[in-house]
Amino acid sequence: EVQLLESGGGLVQPGGSLRLSCAASGFTFSSSAMTWVRQAPGKGLEWVSSISGSGGNTYYADSVRGRFTIFRDNFKNTLYLQMNSLRAEDTAVYSCAKHPGIAAPIDSWGQGTLVTVSS
Amino acid sequence: QSALTQPASVSGSPGQSITISCTGTSSDVGNYNLVSWHQQHPGKAPKLIIYEGSKRPSGVSNRFSGSKSGNTASLTISGLQADDEADYYCCSYAGSSTPVVFGGGTKLTVL
Numbered sequence: 001e002v003q004l005l006e007s008g009g010g011l012v013q014p015g016g017s018l019r020l021s022c023a024a025s026g027f028t029f030s031s032s033a034m035t036w037v038r039q040a041p042g043k044g045l046e047w048v049s050s051i052s053g054s055g056g057n058t059y060y061a062d063s064v065r066g067r068f069t070i071f072r073d074n075f076k077n078t079l080y081l082q083m084n085s086l087r088a089e090d091t092a093v094y095s096c097a098k099h100p101g102i103a104a105p106i107d108s109w110g111q112g113t114l115v116t117v118s119s
Numbered sequence: 120q121s122a123l124t125q126p127a128s129v130s131g132s133p134g135q136s137i138t139i140s141c142t143g144t145s146s147d148v149g150n151y152n153l154v155s156w157h158q159q160h161p162g163k164a165p166k167l168i169i170y171e172g173s174k175r176p177s178g179v180s181n182r183f184s185g186s187k188s189g190n191t192a193s194l195t196i197s198g199l200q201a202d203d204e205a206d207y208y209c210c211s212y213a214g215s216s217t218p219v220v221f222g223g224g225t226k227l228t229v230l
Contacts, residue, residue, distance in 0.1 A: 035219055044122075044224035045157075045165070045208050047217075059218050095164065103212045105155035105170040106219070112164070 002026040002108040004096050009113030016086050016117070022079040022096030022110060030054070030074040033102040036081050038092035039112070048094070049081065052102050059102075064090075086117045123148065123209055123222035130228040136197040139225045141209030142190060147220055149190035153212035156185060156194045159224075160205045169194060196227070204229045 008020040022034070036048040049070040050059040058070050069082040079096050095112035099105055124142040131137040141154065148154055156169035167176055169185035172192060182197045192211070196203055209222040 033218075037219075037221075044206075045159075045210075045221045047219040047221060050218050059216065061217075102218045103151075103153060105153065105167060105210065106157070106165075107167050107170070107176065109157075109164040109166070 002098065004098065004108060004110030006094065006096055006110045006113040009094065009115045011116045011118065012086055013119050014087060014117055017082070017084045018086065018115060020081040020083065020094055020096075020113060020115070022081075024077045024079065024096075024098070027098065027108075029072075029077040032098045032100060033104070034070075034072060034079045035097045035099065035106060036070060036079075036094055037097055037106075037109075038090075038094045038115075040089075040092040043092075046092070050102060051079070057102065083115070086115075088117050091115060091117045121220075123211060123220060125207075125209060125222035125225045127223070128226045128228065130230055131196075131199045132230045133199050133201065135199050136195060137199065137227065139194045139196075139207055139209075139227070141192040141194070141211075141222045143192075143211055143213075143220070144190055147211040147213035147217075148187065148192050150214075151212050152187065154185070154187060154192040155210045156183075156192075157208045157210060158205050159208065165208065199229050201229050203227060 035050040067085045093112040097106040157165040159165040173185040213220045
């Protein structure tokens with residue numbers, strides 16, 4: 001059974017940093033592209049960032065490029081999102097998701113971790 | 120990186136059929152047969168219900184079907200049931216620089 005378990009969320013002040021983790025199990029992690037998606041309170045899904053299975057290719061939404069960094073450790077089966085220069089508008093539940101390839105559809109989702117940016 | 124366009128809400132009575140549209144552009148929906156649909160119940164993680172426009176993952180009811188014409192994809196739910204009440208999101212591949220783009224989501228109410 002595929003399991004994706006996010007952690008690392010919390011309350012952070014504007015301008016601060018946070019690192020999210022996504023522990024994966026139940027599938028061949030290194031063969032799967034991974035994606036971070038966020039959902040602000042009462043809003044829809046927003047793509048944040050994706051990474052290829054090898055980690056060699058990364059992709060970012062314009063809203064986070066230059067502030068967020070996605071990376072993975074295929075030995076630890078863990079996906080990360082380093083978030084710097086956080087803004088109030090980054091407040092959301094952040095979920096990790098897997099897909100067979102970068103062009104393939106997301107086929108499994110985690111439950112998410114809440115990030116709140118506020119002073 | 121513009122979001123795909125979905126109606127904010129749709130509704131239907133039990134047993135009826137409804138269709139949710141998802142309009143993109145020739146750079147995403149119209150250029151690839153890579154539209155997926157995801158169902159999200161309140162407080163729950165989304166669930167894939169349609170991929171590659173019209174394919175259903177194992178275990179998904181055949182009451183869910185998908186199609187595409189030009190830049191618009193559609194999700195049809197037939198024989199509406201109370202448990203179908205949820206938010207539905209379309210998603211498309213949009214090229215090598217934007218692998219994922221979502222629609223704004225549609226809230227389905229079963230009357």
